[in-house]
Amino acid sequence: MHRAFLMCALLGGLLLSPEAEAARRASSNRSTRRASLSLSERAALRASLWVGLPSLKRVSRTVNDDCSGLVNLAYRKQGLNLLPERTLPGENGVAAIHRKARSLDALRGEPRPGDLVFFRETYDRNRDGRRNDGLTHIGVVERVEPDGTVTFVHRAGQGVKRARLNLHQPSLRRDARGRVLNDYLRRSERATHPRLAGELFAGFATVDGRWLTSP
Known part of the structure; x- marks a missing residue:
């Protein structure tokens, strides 16, 4: 009976081996694709996986649960720090x-997936009622559409979200077809104040080997 059990188990393993081998190859291919991704592409992929989370604490408690914490977490890598040595x-x-991006000559005009995207005056940081707060928000570019619309991932007040930005029409919320070109990034006291992503845009930056501080 023991021999019969071993024989059945062996036959079962042989019958399942094609499926098991296919699963192994699929897993290996996914690992290979991930390994071939650039630093910026990997950051964009990471950020996209967090969309919908109410808090970054679901991912890590080692970064601030805010917009800068998201980009630091997306680009987490040994020897890489998005922040300068001193603030x-x-x-x-x-x-x-x-x-730091400016000091590394990493600022750029045209975005690519994984680039950092900066915004200014998205909220009243110093609470003085004036628009003098400078750079206040950051995200990670996920993709760029042929028409120039940029989809980026950011940590907003309601959690990790996707938003859109179009520099060709920065003051337009939707196009003629009703498609969103620019999402709101600020709750404004006055409707005439800039609130759309395109209006509050401040620049892009590429994170690459220049940001590494150690091998």
Whole structure:
């Protein structure tokens, strides 16, 4: 009886082996594709997987649960830090990352997936009722459409979300077909104040080997 059980198990393993081999190959192919992704492509993929989460604490408690925490988490890699070695007095995380990007000559005009995207005056950071807050928000570019509409992932007030930005028509919420070109990034006291992503846009930056601080 023991021999019969072993024989059945062996035959079962042989019958299942094509499926098991196919699953193994699929897993290996996925791992290979991930390994072939660039630093920025990997960051865009990571950020896209977090869309819908109410908090970054579901992913990690080692970063701030805010927009700068999301980009730092998306680009987490040994020897890479989006922040400069020292922050300036009164400087927030977004402004510090932008300052480092500028020092590395990493700022760019045309976006690519994985690029950082910066915005200004998205909220009243110093609570003085004036629009003098500078850089206040950041996200990760997920994709760029042929018409120039940029989809980016960011940590907003309601959690991790996707939003759109179109620099060709920065003040237009929707096009003639009703498709969203620019999402709202600020709750404004006045309808005449800039609120759309295109209106509050401040620049893109590419994260690559220049940001690495150690092998």
